[in-house]
Amino acid sequence: MIWFLEGQSSQRDVIAGARAALPDGVQIFASHRQSRPEITGLADVAWREPQDNEERIAWVIQQACANGIQVVLAGRVGHVYEAHRADFEAAGLVLVTGALSLDTFERVDDKSIFTREALAAGMACIPAITVQTQAELESAYAQLSRDGRVCVKPTHGIYGQGFWRLAEDVDPFRCFANADSHEVDLSVFAQAYGRSQQPKPLLVMPYMPGSECSVDMVCEAGKAVAFVGRRKQGLMQSFERDGAAVELAIKAAEHFRCDGIVNVQTRDDAHGAPHLLEINLRYSGGVGYTRETGVNLPGIFATRRLKLPEPVSVWHPDIQVKAITVAVSVREEELLR
Template sequence: MIWFLQGQASQRDVILGAREALPAAVQVFASHAGDRPEITGVADVGLREPQGAAQSIDWVIDTATRHGITLVVAGRNGAAYEQRRADFSAAGLALVTGGMSPRTFELVDNKDQFTAEAERAGLACIPAITVTDAQQLEAAYQRLAAVGEVCIKPAVGIYGQGFWRFKAGAEPFRCFANPDAREVDFATYHSAYAAAQVHQPMLVMPYLPGTECSVDMVCEAGEAVAWVGRRKAGVHQGFERDSAATALAIAAARHFACDGIINVQTRDDAQGRPHLLEINPRYSGGIGYTRATGINLPGVFATRRLGLAPPPGEWLEGVRVKAITVAVALPA
């Protein structure tokens, strides 16, 4: 039996993919700390997680043991679960967190350390300058702006939160009127950062003008066994399988010892060469889109981890998708 703990909103897509690929005799468990029956309801058994990571882990070990579950897949709190790997092993439970040790999470969750390690390993990445005060921010910006556009993001974070592109000539109020554009003039940003009581460490980087590629991958001890790259083109997303971006993602997953269903993001420079943006040691919010290519990544992951034959997959070339909102009826 396999248990998918709370993850991203795409947990539902992951459960559906695994359920489709597994024999009916293999039960799929799913849990969430919130009231999310649209997620837990598609599993064979749905559970409600307690609030708080510390309490949850003990509860997970006890519950998995009582139900005879053999494989536990951490979702959102992979780093916390990785710290307790020995406890899962002692209980006879296989644990998948996204990494092989705490070091994976230490390196990929801190973007400053991630960039330094990627450069040391010879993996193409975007060079960054870490700043912790307004004076350092000014100096870093002036240094990079001399050769091209500049952007900034937090040293620690997910989902692209805190990312801004410094756009010369942008209206100062634009960042408030249209925050989704992620564009701000440097003077406005610098003034706000200088006024902050606590200066969060930030990474100042060259802004690459190319497109991003989000590579969803199934990894086993650092080795990619299945992957699909997604790239936005207007309102659609297209897919790629054997490209420079996916090759870079595979090399990065190997170096950082990723393990499980993970996501690597890259961005192309002006010449179309990909550079690492980040590694997320967890499945992405858009992993469900990859099913349109004929490759069932969650199914590949679940079957291989349980020692079963993976689902047949036939790559469909030229597929595009567009996300739409669909209402799901929930129990009262």
């Protein structure tokens, strides 16, 4: 038995991938803190998780033991579960969080620490200057802009939230009229940052103009056992299973001893050379798209952890996909649970 705890909305895709690979007799459990039957409805058993993190730990262990669950995959708050790994192991449960220690979460989640360590390990990574004041921001921009475009992002965060390209030749109102452009006038951004009552640390970096590769992978104690790279090309996404970006992602996962279904992001420079952006110690929002390549990453993860035969991968080259919205029917009583 395997249990997929609350994750990204792609939790539905992960459950579907596992169901396609596991024998019918193996039950799949899923849970979420919100009423999300459209996500958890594909599981054999679906639960509503407690809201409080500490209460949730005890509840998960109790439910897993009572229902014969062997493997528990954390999603959104892997670090919370990782802090209680000893409790899960004492109960005879296999806990998968994306890492094998809290130290890894601290080194990866703080992008400033991650960048320094990746560079020190000899991996190509976008160099960055950490700033916490307007003066530091303006100084870092002046230093980096001599060699090209400059961008910023928070030291902590997901989904690209807080990412902006800085420029001195852009309309000051552009960031308000078209926020999706992620381009902002330097003086507008710097002044706003300086007036913030509690400014959060930012990374100031050279802007890489090339394409981004998002590598979804199944890892076991740092070893990547299956992986697929995704690149956005307009409205479409294409896939790759080798090349410099995928190789760099595998090295990063090995160095930080990733463990579970994780995601590594890279971005190419003007010459097409990939540089590390970040590691997400959880499955990505687009992990479900990778099944179109003939590689079922969630299924590979689930079967290997349960010591069952894993699904055969047959790579389909030249595949492109486009995400679409699909309506999922749920009963009213399911929404009220």
